[in-house]
Amino acid sequence: MAGSRQIGEPARRLTREEARRQTRERLLDAAGDVFKRLGYNGASLEAIAETAGYTKGAIYSNFETKADLFKALVDRHRDEEIATQSNQFAGKSLEEVLAELDEVFERQVGRDPDRFALQIELVLASMRDPEVRRRLVAGSEELRDKTGASFDALLAKAGRTAPFTGRELSVLFTAMATGLALQRMLEPETVDPKLLVRAARCLAGIEDARS
Amino acid sequence: MAGSRQIGEPARRLTREEARRQTRERLLDAAGDVFKRLGYNGASLEAIAETAGYTKGAIYSNFETKADLFKALVDRHRDEEIATQSNQFAGKSLEEVLAELDEVFERQVGRDPDRFALQIELVLASMRDPEVRRRLVAGSEELRDKTGASFDALLAKAGRTAPFTGRELSVLFTAMATGLALQRMLEPETVDPKLLVRAARCLAGIEDARS
């Protein structure tokens, strides 16, 4: 890890590389905040630097251009997303996983709607810049495989035969969650939190979807 | 309609109001093109005016500000969307409606991905501006009611009992289509066009979703 120290090493101020890394991280945090509130074009480097507690100079000593900063943010965001999602099924049963879907959903959009907005912003940016797209989707194929395999295993263990493969379920659940989240941004009252879970149960081949 | 003439009326040049209306429409068309390609902040009035074959002056004689132009576009986009969607079930059976879902989907994102991008852009803009949100969702409650009732009627006529109300199905189908469309923008090969139809059949309570 970046900030770890050897045992017995005296407590001291950060090395240059550590300080640099910290500044970089702070700038990326601030960039995330501002980009997701204002969008790519709406966000000014001034605002980002100020949010991070620096001036624009700090940005240009850590990143080539605004686009470069944005792409670094894409990388970090994607890594976090993959880290969060890749272990969400550890040691759970199918029923548990499905029941927890709305909790995941809630955490994704309820607690941090701006983060979700950033995710969408990144997809739009991907349309305009192939490089952004490339970075954003890096590793998602593996994640999908892994998640799909988890679903397959869970279904087999539960003795269920869903009309979809684990991989298809993975794609469908993500799509539904994303679509419902968007709809909830527009008209919160139209999206019952339980709807996602019921639909997921239905797609997974479990009968009592009526809740 | 704006451009219609009385019978027997001599062919003549447009009246002032007609000309004005035409300019306004052309500007809105151009604004749609540029906004959906570049986003709100990325689109310049210069580019919009040029696309429409005018100069910026024409914009300011038809709209108060850039935001005003954008909101007028929101209104028109929403009206078109409602007009398209409100008659899509006329005289069709449940099976037909479901089978046609991917066609609708295809038309929405396959033939005009930019229009879909604009739709998403509008949702993001709604987060930042309540007025945009208000305009964007105007009439959608009625549309949802109408669509939901159509589904209920179709289900009843087909003798099906889906685990969801027509209204819930309406929300779910829209959410799935939107989510899958976003995913397809990122990684086209991961979204089988038939997946939406199969999922919809499953949610509607029709057995053979394996297709």
Add this chain to the structure above:
DNA sequence: GTCTATACACGGATAGAC
């Protein structure tokens, strides 16, 4: 490595001619 100061271009908006 970060800050201050600044160059330079661009975008939104306005004024006034036609």
Add this chain to the structure above:
DNA sequence: GTCTATCCGTGTATAGAC
């Protein structure tokens, strides 16, 4: 009602001090 010309703020990016 639209066009030309222009004002002015803002934004990216760079130069140079510390």
